[in-house]
Amino acid sequence: xxxxxxxxxTGMSRRRFVxxxxxxxxxxxxxxxxxxxxxxxxxxxxSGGETAPTATAAAPTVPANIDTSGSTNGGLVPPKAxxxxxxxxxxxxxxxxLDPTTLNPxxxxxxxxxxxxxxxxxxxVIFGPDGGSVSPWLAESFEWVxxxxxxxxxxxxxxxxxxxxxxxxxxxxxxxxxxAAKAYAFMIPPDVYKxxxxxxxYTARVHLNRPYAPFIGFLARGGAALPPKYYAEVGEDAFxxxxxxxxxxxxAEWVKDDHITLKRNDDYWNGPxxxxxxxxxxxxxxxxxxxxxxxxxxxxxxxxxVSALNRLNASDTxxxxxxxxxxxxxxxxxxxxxxxxxxxxxxxIALNLAVDKQAIVDGIFQGAADPMEGQWEAxxxxxxxxxxxxxxxDVEQAKALLxxxxxxxxxxxxxxxxxxxxxxxxxxxxxVCDYIKQxxxxxxxxxxxxGTFTSLRQEGTLGSHQWGLLLxxxxxxxxxxxxxxxxxxxxxxxxxxxxxxxxxxxRTDLDEQLALYHQAAQIMHDDPPMLFLVIPQDIYGVSKxxxxxxxxxxxxxxxxxxxxx
Amino acid sequence: xxxxxxxxxxxxxPAVQSVWARRFGVFWRSWETRISTLLLLVMIGVxxxxxxxxxxxxFDSNLTLRHREPGLLMGTTDYLFGADALGRDVFFRxxxxxxxxxxxxxxxxxxxxxxxxxxxxxxAYFRGWVDMVVSRLVDIxxxxxxxxxxxxxxxxxxxxxSSVIIVLALxxxxxxxxxxxxxxxxxxxxxxxEAARCTGxxxxxxxxxxxxxxxxSPILVLSTLNLASFILTESSVSFLGLGPxxxxxxxxxxIGDGRNYMYDAWWATLxxxxxxxxxxxxxxxxxxxxxxxxxxHTRQ
Numbered sequence: 001x002x003x004x005x006x007x008x009x010t011g012m013s014r015r016r017f018v019x020x021x022x023x024x025x026x027x028x029x030x031x032x033x034x035x036x037x038x039x040x041x042x043x044x045x046x047s048g049g050e051t052a053p054t055a056t057a058a059a060p061t062v063p064a065n066i067d068t069s070g071s072t073n074g075g076l077v078p079p080k081a082x083x084x085x086x087x088x089x090x091x092x093x094x095x096x097x098l099d100p101t102t103l104n105p106x107x108x109x110x111x112x113x114x115x116x117x118x119x120x121x122x123x124x125v126i127f128g129p130d131g132g133s134v135s136p137w138l139a140e141s142f143e144w145v146x147x148x149x150x151x152x153x154x155x156x157x158x159x160x161x162x163x164x165x166x167x168x169x170x171x172x173x174x175x176x177x178x179x180a181a182k183a184y185a186f187m188i189p190p191d192v193y194k195x196x197x198x199x200x201x202y203t204a205r206v207h208l209n210r211p212y213a214p215f216i217g218f219l220a221r222g223g224a225a226l227p228p229k230y231y232a233e234v235g236e237d238a239f240x241x242x243x244x245x246x247x248x249x250x251x252a253e254w255v256k257d258d259h260i261t262l263k264r265n266d267d268y269w270n271g272p273x274x275x276x277x278x279x280x281x282x283x284x285x286x287x288x289x290x291x292x293x294x295x296x297x298x299x300x301x302x303x304x305x306v307s308a309l310n311r312l313n314a315s316d317t318x319x320x321x322x323x324x325x326x327x328x329x330x331x332x333x334x335x336x337x338x339x340x341x342x343x344x345x346x347x348x349i350a351l352n353l354a355v356d357k358q359a360i361v362d363g364i365f366q367g368a369a370d371p372m373e374g375q376w377e378a379x380x381x382x383x384x385x386x387x388x389x390x391x392x393x394d395v396e397q398a399k400a401l402l403x404x405x406x407x408x409x410x411x412x413x414x415x416x417x418x419x420x421x422x423x424x425x426x427x428x429x430x431x432v433c434d435y436i437k438q439x440x441x442x443x444x445x446x447x448x449x450x451g452t453f454t455s456l457r458q459e460g461t462l463g464s465h466q467w468g469l470l471l472x473x474x475x476x477x478x479x480x481x482x483x484x485x486x487x488x489x490x491x492x493x494x495x496x497x498x499x500x501x502x503x504x505x506x507r508t509d510l511d512e513q514l515a516l517y518h519q520a521a522q523i524m525h526d527d528p529p530m531l532f533l534v535i536p537q538d539i540y541g542v543s544k545x546x547x548x549x550x551x552x553x554x555x556x557x558x559x560x561x562x563x564x565x
Numbered sequence: 566x567x568x569x570x571x572x573x574x575x576x577x578x579p580a581v582q583s584v585w586a587r588r589f590g591v592f593w594r595s596w597e598t599r600i601s602t603l604l605l606l607v608m609i610g611v612x613x614x615x616x617x618x619x620x621x622x623x624f625d626s627n628l629t630l631r632h633r634e635p636g637l638l639m640g641t642t643d644y645l646f647g648a649d650a651l652g653r654d655v656f657f658r659x660x661x662x663x664x665x666x667x668x669x670x671x672x673x674x675x676x677x678x679x680x681x682x683x684x685x686x687x688x689a690y691f692r693g694w695v696d697m698v699v700s701r702l703v704d705i706x707x708x709x710x711x712x713x714x715x716x717x718x719x720x721x722x723x724x725x726x727s728s729v730i731i732v733l734a735l736x737x738x739x740x741x742x743x744x745x746x747x748x749x750x751x752x753x754x755x756x757x758x759e760a761a762r763c764t765g766x767x768x769x770x771x772x773x774x775x776x777x778x779x780x781x782s783p784i785l786v787l788s789t790l791n792l793a794s795f796i797l798t799e800s801s802v803s804f805l806g807l808g809p810x811x812x813x814x815x816x817x818x819x820i821g822d823g824r825n826y827m828y829d830a831w832w833a834t835l836x837x838x839x840x841x842x843x844x845x846x847x848x849x850x851x852x853x854x855x856x857x858x859x860x861x862h863t864r865q
Binding site: 305307310311356359360362363364419420426427429430431433434438445446447448449451452 | 625626628629631650651652720723724806807810811812822825826828829
């Protein structure tokens with residue numbers, strides 16, 4: 001194993017750093033390219049706690065080969081790798097559940113696809129592994145010059161693997177492409193982006209039409225560096241079949257529905273990667289992927305079902321690694337067409353008290369999940385309000401609140417939930433309905449297959465529904481979904497909520513942003529538009545020969561720090 | 566001969582009595598059939614028990630009892646077949662599931678029988694274009710992979726008990742039509758049909774009063790065998806998650822739910838599976854015995 005990766009294993013004094021995500025982002029924003037973690041401190045709020053890949057009660061403790069340093073600040077980029085890596089012929093095999101349709105990041109936001117092209121195409125800026133902060137990558141630093149101008153200073157001396165230089169011109173080309181892309185339309189409204197100005201060879205300035213702070217989040221999610229000449233020459237579809245970037249690997253072979261092979265980029269700007277070949281094998285069935293892992297056919301498998309935990313824990317060759325996820329399961333109350341009772345917030349609070357989230361986490365998810373903390377944001381996300389806590393499980397209080405609201409004898413509530421779309425969604429639906437029934441509400445279960453579920457959602461006839469929503473870890477993409485008139489709004493949180501969120505999206509100062517989001521979270525807690533349930537953790541199966549694996553909250557596989565024995 | 570003389574002495578009409586007696590004798594002679602019949606009677610009895618009788622442990626989830634081991638293994642009688650992923654009693658859920666499983670298979674068989682028999686009788690009796698249309702439809706249906714058809718139809722009609730019944734009936738009638746058609750073909754030229762026609766009987770009368778009773782035995786045998794295959798198909802559909810949805814319970818759905826945890830809690834899958842195997846086997850054995858009983862070549 002190359003010593004250079006040690007930095008990541010030992011770095012950061014292993015400080016948990018969630019509340020401090022704010023400071024980290026600030027630090028990054030203030031241009032600390034490879035900034036050392038001096039200002040990290042212990043984080044500001046009491047929100048600290050478990051952010052790094054946590055091994056849960058059922059899972060083993062995190063093995064030594066797994067990076068637990070957790071959130072990293074501005075200095076995500078490891079020190080340069082030694083040339084001696086060129087001698088290595090090491091191979092790494094990854095099991096995938098599906099074959100990508102394209103490897104062009106402009107056309108897709110699917111994390112499973114990005115898990116492949118992320119090794120080929122590099123980001124200008126990138127979410128830290130915990131999702132709590134945005135760090136520089138190909139851009140050495142980024143800074144808001146004013147409310148509508150973002151300056152990116154680029155790393156120098158980097159070129160694409162076809163020889164094109166990585167410079168401000170290529171950054172302009174890339175940002176233009178992403179800002180116009182349909183796949184990213186939900187992150188960046190059409191009236192936001194104006195243009196990118198090439199200041200000099202290694203400085204680009206993004207100009208916006210109006211203040212829009214989530215632009216950073218958008219860049220961290222999309223915003224890979226594209227080679228302008230090659231991209232323009234072959235077009236977006238062909239680029240998706242044969243992408244070229246600045247990354248540590250290049251695409252060598254792609255056999256549809258079978259495997260994708262990446263070869264090391266010997267001239268990588270940060271030194272050659274210790275692994276010579278990475279192969280992605282497509283194994284759709286979960287159990288087959290698990291078996292391949294056990295027999296050593298593959299070294300790494302992503303997004304395994306909870307039922308895999310016991311098997312992995314019993315294995316001598318494979319470790320189970322869990323990492324806080326972002327798919328948030330909640331029962332969204334429809335107060336617009338739903339029963340009259342739901343209009344009373346005491347009823348909605350009562351329902352939040354009626355469900356034992358911890359028992360669901362321990363029972364159904366075998367510990368590999370986190371209860372939602374009485375708010376939409378997950379603990380590790382920037383925008384989480386540490387002063388709000390989980391609705392406790394309190395049947396008596398729930399019944400009392402229902403009685404107070406005049407529903408001591410309960411009311412009819414239809415609950416629609418997805419079946420077969422997400423792991424454990426059917427069980428989750430059944431158990432939540434059972435809990436609600438126990439406080440006297442007459443629940444009518446309506447489990448739906450996802451196709452029907454989506455079409456009813458589009459028709460607007462879904463009613464109160466339970467499902468798992470996965471949104472990028474940028475607060476505006478989360479809070480913004482519940483403002484008046486937005487896509488996921490099922491309950492009117494009022495003008496003040498919409499105003500706060502809109503205001504936050506205009507503040508480039510992260511402190512100000514956070515204060516506004518905290519207020520919005522409080523409104524959402526006091527007048528809950530949903531029954532906050534659980535956030536399942538992502539489960540990875542990792543061979544014991546793999547070193548330095550760092551799971552990421554955005555579910556993107558990131559092999560920059562990985563080595564194999 | 567003794568049966569005949571006995572009934573003669575009793576002054577009853579001899580033929581009918583002796584035929585049914587002989588048939589029952591053939592039917593009841595093997596111990597497999599007797600056990601199967603008893604088992605099916607018990608199943609039907611269980612299915613008739615009102616849902617409210619089952620204990621709460623069958624409905625109410627209790628996460629502290631998740632995947633509790635079967636009482637069978639631990640020598641206790643509570644949670645005899647263990648608990649499922651939500652801590653519900655598998656034994657009582659299987660008993661509860663009997664009702665819907667048998668109801669779906671039974672009603673679907675009834676409808677398939679009615680549609681298939683009517684089509685078969687009409688095709689053989691009227692011949693011409695009616696026969697043409699029915700036969701081609703039957704060919705199409707029989708050439709189609711049944712499960713695929715069922716899945717497509719359920720997806721189109723939506724998931725509910727009634728849609729599963731409709732779909733099963735639609736997929737199962739063709740088998741009847743073919744058998745009944747050929748059975749009827751050999752009858753329509755017979756003298757009693759001729760005679761009925763000559764006396765001016767209308768087609769409907771001939772079909773229902775003269776032809777139907779004569780094909781009753783293949784219908785009965787087919788229905789019994791069909792019930793078994795419908796139970797299997799319904800289980801497959803429920804297993805794939807397209808059957809009746811919670812809180813409704815069928816055996817196939819129980820297997821589908823348990824499948825994810827086969828590694829940790831095999832009992833949630835094994836016991837519903839055994840229930841299906843035993844019931845299907847029993848229906849098949851009873852069907853076979855009935856076929857033998859109705860076959861004039863079988864001797865007592």
